Amino acid sequence: MDAVVRARTAAYICRSCTRRFQLQRRQQRTFASASAAKPDIYDVVCVGGGPAGLSLLTALRSSPVTSHLRIALVEAQDLAKIRSWKLPPDRFSNRCSSLTPSSAQFLDTIGAWDHLKRERVQAYHEMQVWDGVTDARIEFDWAPGTAPSAGTTIAYMTENLNLTSGLLSRLEELGGVSVFDSARVERISFGEETEELDLSEWPVVQLAGGKQLYARLLVGADGANSPVRSFAGIEAKGWDYDRHGVVATLELEGEGWGGDQMKIAYQRFLPTGPVAMLPMPGNYSTLVWSTTPENASLLKSLSAKDFTAMVNAAFRLSPTDLQFMHTQESGQAEEVSWRLEQTPFSRQAVPQTVTGVQEGTIASFPLKMRHADTYIGERVALVGDAAHTIHPLAGQGLNQGQGDVQSLAKTIEYAVSHGQDLGSRMSLEPYLSERYAANHVLLGVCDKLHKVYSVGSGPLVPLRSLGLNAVNALGPLKSFLMNQAAGNGIKVF
Amino acid sequence: MRSSLRHTRRVVARYGHARTPCSHLQSRAAAAGQPATQPPPAQTITARIQTRSLSISPSRSSSVNPEEISHFNALASSWWDPLGPSRVLHQMNPLRHDFIRQCQNSSATSSFAPGQKLRYLDVGCGGGIFAESAARLPTTESVTAIDPSTEILAVARRHAARDPALSTTLTYLNKTIDDLPLPTTSATQEDTTTTTTTTRFDVVSLFEVIEHVDNPSAFLDRCGQFVKPGGWLILSTIARTWTSWFTTNLVAEDIIGMVPKGTHDWNKYINEHELREFFRGRPEWWGAPQVFGVVYVPGLGWKEVKGSEKVGNYFFGVQRIQ
Ligand SMILES: Cc1cc2nc3c(=O)[nH]c(=O)nc-3n(C[C@H](O)[C@H](O)[C@H](O)COP(=O)(O)OP(=O)(O)OC[C@H]3O[C@@H](n4cnc5c(N)ncnc54)[C@H](O)[C@@H]3O)c2cc1C
Ligand SMILES: C[S@@+](CC[C@H](N)C(=O)[O-])C[C@H]1O[C@@H](n2cnc3c(N)ncnc32)[C@H](O)[C@@H]1O
Numbered sequence: 001m002d003a004v005v006r007a008r009t010a011a012y013i014c015r016s017c018t019r020r021f022q023l024q025r026r027q028q029r030t031f032a033s034a035s036a037a038k039p040d041i042y043d044v045v046c047v048g049g050g051p052a053g054l055s056l057l058t059a060l061r062s063s064p065v066t067s068h069l070r071i072a073l074v075e076a077q078d079l080a081k082i083r084s085w086k087l088p089p090d091r092f093s094n095r096c097s098s099l100t101p102s103s104a105q106f107l108d109t110i111g112a113w114d115h116l117k118r119e120r121v122q123a124y125h126e127m128q129v130w131d132g133v134t135d136a137r138i139e140f141d142w143a144p145g146t147a148p149s150a151g152t153t154i155a156y157m158t159e160n161l162n163l164t165s166g167l168l169s170r171l172e173e174l175g176g177v178s179v180f181d182s183a184r185v186e187r188i189s190f191g192e193e194t195e196e197l198d199l200s201e202w203p204v205v206q207l208a209g210g211k212q213l214y215a216r217l218l219v220g221a222d223g224a225n226s227p228v229r230s231f232a233g234i235e236a237k238g239w240d241y242d243r244h245g246v247v248a249t250l251e252l253e254g255e256g257w258g259g260d261q262m263k264i265a266y267q268r269f270l271p272t273g274p275v276a277m278l279p280m281p282g283n284y285s286t287l288v289w290s291t292t293p294e295n296a297s298l299l300k301s302l303s304a305k306d307f308t309a310m311v312n313a314a315f316r317l318s319p320t321d322l323q324f325m326h327t328q329e330s331g332q333a334e335e336v337s338w339r340l341e342q343t344p345f346s347r348q349a350v351p352q353t354v355t356g357v358q359e360g361t362i363a364s365f366p367l368k369m370r371h372a373d374t375y376i377g378e379r380v381a382l383v384g385d386a387a388h389t390i391h392p393l394a395g396q397g398l399n400q401g402q403g404d405v406q407s408l409a410k411t412i413e414y415a416v417s418h419g420q421d422l423g424s425r426m427s428l429e430p431y432l433s434e435r436y437a438a439n440h441v442l443l444g445v446c447d448k449l450h451k452v453y454s455v456g457s458g459p460l461v462p463l464r465s466l467g468l469n470a471v472n473a474l475g476p477l478k479s480f481l482m483n484q485a486a487g488n489g490i491k492v493f
Numbered sequence: 494m495r496s497s498l499r500h501t502r503r504v505v506a507r508y509g510h511a512r513t514p515c516s517h518l519q520s521r522a523a524a525a526g527q528p529a530t531q532p533p534p535a536q537t538i539t540a541r542i543q544t545r546s547l548s549i550s551p552s553r554s555s556s557v558n559p560e561e562i563s564h565f566n567a568l569a570s571s572w573w574d575p576l577g578p579s580r581v582l583h584q585m586n587p588l589r590h591d592f593i594r595q596c597q598n599s600s601a602t603s604s605f606a607p608g609q610k611l612r613y614l615d616v617g618c619g620g621g622i623f624a625e626s627a628a629r630l631p632t633t634e635s636v637t638a639i640d641p642s643t644e645i646l647a648v649a650r651r652h653a654a655r656d657p658a659l660s661t662t663l664t665y666l667n668k669t670i671d672d673l674p675l676p677t678t679s680a681t682q683e684d685t686t687t688t689t690t691t692t693r694f695d696v697v698s699l700f701e702v703i704e705h706v707d708n709p710s711a712f713l714d715r716c717g718q719f720v721k722p723g724g725w726l727i728l729s730t731i732a733r734t735w736t737s738w739f740t741t742n743l744v745a746e747d748i749i750g751m752v753p754k755g756t757h758d759w760n761k762y763i764n765e766h767e768l769r770e771f772f773r774g775r776p777e778w779w780g781a782p783q784v785f786g787v788v789y790v791p792g793l794g795w796k797e798v799k800g801s802e803k804v805g806n807y808f809f810g811v812q813r814i815q
Pocket of ligand 1: 047048049050051052053074075076077096097098099160183184185221222223224227245246247288365383384385386392394395396397398399400401
């Protein structure tokens with residue numbers, strides 16, 4: 001059973017420390033002298049230079065309304081390495097995301113899309129989704145008038161590093177951001193109150209080495225274990241799925257059944273979770289296989305040959321066969337080729353055969369669902385995974401973050417053009433109301449889908465035992481995916 | 494002959510005594526049916542018995558009503574609570590900027606050259622909701638904000654200290670418009686504050702103030718003298734109608750208790766056509782007005798609704814032509 005868990009609180013800044021600090025501050029106030037070093041004040045301090053943080057800063061820098069703001073970025077990693085990221089054309093990073101057309105549109109608006117290595121971005125135009133137990137398939141029958149013409153892009157497969165590297169290149173072009181990278185946030189506290197200036201509600205980000213950044217608005221784009229969220233005392237509630245997402249870069253026998261111009265994404269719902277194969281340029285694809293932690297560690301321990309065989313099996317063999325092969329330490333390749341001979345399947349209904357896996361690309365991540373209680377506080381806003389973490393089955397995590405960023409940038413723009421203090425809660429309210437409910441619905445949908453299609457919970461189990469066609473139950477997923485594809489946003493159930 | 498705006502003295506008992514900020518609320522209440530009790534008799538409006546200004550020294554204070562000031566003093570502490578009684582003012586504030594821009598864009602002439610920064614005078618600034626926001630705009634050179642209430646001004650100053658960006662652009666003065674030296678071309682001896690009081694302003698604003706003032710005609714005339722030729726006098730207030738009586742006095746104060754009783758003195762409300770007449774009577778100074786009626790929609794905030802200036806809250810702007 002899923003257990004409700006509370007977000008882990010970063011050890012180095014917890015609420016009680018903040019409180020203690022506030023108390024200290026009060027005592028210190030009497031000693032605060034006018035000769036104290038002049039505070040280094042920024043309009044926006046963004047902690048986290050992942051897809052969400054970098055997009056936000058790019059959006060703010062590229063808008064004439066907000067380009068005069070004083071902005072700082074704090075990132076633990078070395079951004080120079082990401083900026084100069086480069087792989088040969090036949091190698092792909094294992095962390096890929098599907099960008100929806102609306103995310104791509106947004107990235108284009110802020111001038112970042114052209115900075116991506118476009119030859120490494122793969123649009124796809126069709127999806128094959130089916131139930132692993134009943135083999136029921138979703139047919140994408142578009143309602144009259146809503147059908148995107150053949151070849152319409154459903155989403156763009158992009159390496160996360162291609163995106164972040166492109167965003168950094170665009171930010172560099174725009175200039176004007178004080179970047180503190182390879183920089184650990186040591187502590188976040190509040191400023192001081194003196195006769196002339198009352199900064200007691202201003203977050204102060206202290207970096208290792210002593211540098212202090214005062215923030216009119218502190219943005220937490222610092223991922224699922226967000227230190228900014230802990231500082232703000234905002235809780236994130238949710239579930240651990242007891243599942244891992246196994247990722248890998250795969251090499252296929254060809255460019256796909258539809259060729260270069262009609263790329264297809266595949267997803268099969270297995271009782272342990274969905275397995276997805278998403279097209280990359282040429283003969284390559286990226287794998288996201290959600291499965292139990294035990295299965296995940298077995299998969300990671302296999303030889304490239306056995307791993308490849310298991311991936312082929314995941315899209316072809318029965319769940320029972322698959323389960324059996326997860327009990328073997330090796331020899332999957334032989335086992336699979338024998339079993340495939342016994343299993344009838346339509347070749348073109350499943351992805352082309354995987355012929356290899358790129359070295360060093362097999363990895364896994366624990367899957368969880370988290371939603372922060374709120375995205376805003378006085379002088380604090382959370383975006384991206386800091387605000388919500390979603391099951392990857394619908395490929396929406398990064399896209400949700402882009403939606404957040406678009407909304408927050410618009411909210412800040414409105415505040416600036418109307419003279420509001422962009423860090424005040426009141427100014428941030430439109431961001432919260434625009435995004436919270438939308439994200440909540442999406443989180444709920446993906447959570448439900450995960451449960452519906454997993455054995456051990458959910459209503460599908462009795463339905464299946466009655467032999468009912470699962471197509472009906474796949475309906476919500478279908479309408480969800482179609483709405484996303486048509487750019488209608490979130491309208492499910 | 495000049496038209497003048499006069500408030501009637503209150504001849505009927507007031508509905509309450511505690512006062513709060515003018516969170517005039519014009520909402521769906523307008524459609525909610527008949528008021529349960531009668532508004533003040535219509536003759537109190539037409540009778541226009543006498544103006545309070547007669548009893549107060551006109552040179553020092555053509556406009557200040559001490560009762561009004563003590564009411565606002567009491568409110569000082571909650572001024573910046575975004576969920577407090579001033580929330581409606583906070584929510585209305587962005588529209589004020591939209592309205593000012595609309596006024597400026599409506600005219601081919603202007604008090605400032607393209608790219609030049611603007612000077613604002615905010616009269617009756619209260620806790621500084623508008624003054625702070627104007628001072629933060631990148632297009633602003635300076636904001637001078639005045640209010641007769643010492644307590645409120647202390648709150649305004651303390652709150653402005655929370656934003657380092659304001660220290661260079663925003664100046665608060667605990668003064669009435671009568672205390673401010675009239676603009677002249679050269680600085681006068683008495684002018685100990687800053688030279689800003691002796692230069693005219695691109696925008697002089699009176700947001701939710703005129704309905705709290707005793708002699709609105711003299712007050713507007715005085716304020717108008719601080720506007721640069723080509724600049725704008727901008728105000729917002731609430732019309733004196735059955736609807737506004739019903740929604741602000743009865744619904745907002747008595748029924749839903751959104752604002753405490755006594756917030757509004759309905760007799761002091763000024764209708765849009767009265768303001769029009771007032772400025773039409775001074776054609777050598779003022780151009781044709783811009784008007785923008787707004788309605789508070791619960792859950793959504795303030796929305797512009799064409800024609801609503803006749804029944805409730807409205808913005809009013811006039812350009813000084815010479
Ligand atoms: C297996 C898997 C598959 C996925 N597939 C998809 C998909 O197909 N489509 C999709 O849209 N999404 C997908 N996602 C989700 C997606 O990867 C995330 O939603 C996205 O990366 C979140 O971006 P972010 O910028 O919010 O956070 P992150 O990418 O986590 O970035 C946070 C940044 O903050 C920095 N940071 C953290 N703490 C500090 C600190 N104290 N000081 C300084 N810096 C700090 C980190 O170094 C990091 O750079 C997938 C996720 C998983 C696990
Ligand atoms: C409802 S508040 C509006 C405050 C501010 N303009 C706003 O909208 O946020 C009215 C203000 O007018 C001030 N006031 C009252 N009589 C005044 C007068 N005669 N001259 C200038 N200000 C006055 C009060 O002190 C109070 O701060």
